Amino acid sequence: xxxxxxxxxxxxxxxxxxxxxxxxxxxxxxxxxxxxxxxxxxxxxxxxxxxxxxxxxxxxxxxxxxxxxxxxxxxxxxxxxxxxxxxxxxxxxxxxxxxxxxxxxxxxxxxxxxxxxxxxxxxxxxxxxxxxxxxxxxxxxxxxxxxxxxxxxxxxxxxxxxxxxxxxxxxxxxxxxxxxxxxxxxxxxxxxxxxxxxxxxxxxxxxxxxxxxxxxxxxxxxxx
Amino acid sequence: xxxxxxxxxxxxxxxxxxxxxxxxxxxxxxxxxxxxxxxxxxxxxxxxxxxxxxxxxxxxxxxxxxxxxxxxxxxxxxxxxxxxxx
Numbered sequence: 001x002x003x004x005x006x007x008x009x010x011x012x013x014x015x016x017x018x019x020x021x022x023x024x025x026x027x028x029x030x031x032x033x034x035x036x037x038x039x040x041x042x043x044x045x046x047x048x049x050x051x052x053x054x055x056x057x058x059x060x061x062x063x064x065x066x067x068x069x070x071x072x073x074x075x076x077x078x079x080x081x082x083x084x085x086x087x088x089x090x091x092x093x094x095x096x097x098x099x100x101x102x103x104x105x106x107x108x109x110x111x112x113x114x115x116x117x118x119x120x121x122x123x124x125x126x127x128x129x130x131x132x133x134x135x136x137x138x139x140x141x142x143x144x145x146x147x148x149x150x151x152x153x154x155x156x157x158x159x160x161x162x163x164x165x166x167x168x169x170x171x172x173x174x175x176x177x178x179x180x181x182x183x184x185x186x187x188x189x190x191x192x193x194x195x196x197x198x199x200x201x202x203x204x205x206x207x208x209x210x211x212x213x214x215x216x217x218x219x220x221x222x223x224x
Numbered sequence: 225x226x227x228x229x230x231x232x233x234x235x236x237x238x239x240x241x242x243x244x245x246x247x248x249x250x251x252x253x254x255x256x257x258x259x260x261x262x263x264x265x266x267x268x269x270x271x272x273x274x275x276x277x278x279x280x281x282x283x284x285x286x287x288x289x290x291x292x293x294x295x296x297x298x299x300x301x302x303x304x305x306x307x308x309x310x
Contacts, residue, residue: 001304001306002304002305002306003251003302003303003304003305004302004303004305005300005301005302006241006242006300006301006302006303007299007300008237008241008254008297008298008299008300008301009297009298009299010237010297010298011295011296011297012230012233012234012237012255012296012297012298013233013296015233015236016233095226095229096226096229098229126226126262127226127229129262130226130261130262130263156262
C-alpha cells in the first residue's frame with residue numbers, strides 16, 4: 001500500500017463564511033439591515049417579532065426568515081402581521097441556520113422593498129453562535145424564566161451578539177430571577193453588549209426595542 | 225447535531241480534495257479542533273467515524289488534534305495511492 005499525505009489546512013467554516021460574505025454584500029447593496037435573532041427555545045422570539053411587525057410595520061419595511069427544525073408554525077404566526085414575505089426554512093433536524101439557507105431565502109425577497117430583515121434562528125444557544133449567516137448583528141434573546149447565569153453557561157453566544165433582549169420581564173414578580181446578576185454576567189463575557197428589557201406579552205419595554213431598531217435602520221449601515 | 229453538521233462539512237472538504245472517486249481510498253482525515261470553538265471533540269469524532277465508515281467512504285478514520293484557540297480545520301488527508309486507475 002502506498003500512502004500519500006495531502007496537506008489541506010482548510011477551515012471547516014470557510015465555505016459558510018464565504019457564502020455569508022455574499023449575503024452581507026447583497027444586503028449591503030440594498031441598504032438592508034439584518035438582525036439574526038438567537039435564543040434558547042421558548043425565550044419569546046416569535047412573539048417579539050409578532051409585536052414588532054404589528055407596531056412598526058407601517059413605519060419600517062420588514063421581512064422575516066424563520067428557521068425551525070420542523071413545522072413552519074412560526075412563519076405562519078408571523079405572516080398574520082405582515083403582507084411582506086415571511087420565508088420559512090425547515091432545517092429538517094439541523095440545529096441552526098447557515099449562510100446557504102439564508103442566501104437562498106434572499107432569492108424570494110425583493111431587497112429594494114426591505115429596510116430590516118429579521119432572521120429568526122433555530123432555538124438553540126450553542127450552534128447558531130458559530131454560524132455566520134451574513135447578518136448585520138446577532139441579537140440574543142433570553143427570558144427571566146431561564147437562569148440568570150445563561151450568559152456564563154453559553155458565553156460564546158453572548159460574546160458574538162451585539163445586542164441582548166431580556167424578555168418576559170412581566171414575570172419578574174413571580175420568578176427568582178436576579179436582573180442585576182444577569183446583566184453583570186452578560187457584561188462579564190461581553191462588556192459591549194447592549195441590553196433591552198422587554199415583555200412581548202404586555203408591551204413593557206418595547207419602545208426601547210423599537211428605538212433600537214429605528215436607530216439601526218436609520219444608520220443604514222452594517223453594524224457588524 | 226452541531227457536530228454532525230461540522231462532520232458533514234469536513235467530508236465535503238475531503239471530497240473537494242480527492243474527488244468522489246478517491247473517497248473509498250481515504251485512510252485518514254486529520255482535523256484540528258480548537259478547544260475554545262464550542263465543538264465537543266468526542267462528539268465530532270463519533271460523527272466522523274459514522275460518516276467515514278459508510279459509502280462513499282470506506283475505511284477512513286478521523287484523527288483529531290486538540291489545539292489552543294477556536295479554529296476547526298481539516299489539516300491533512302491520507303489516501304491509498306495503490307487504488308486502481310483508469
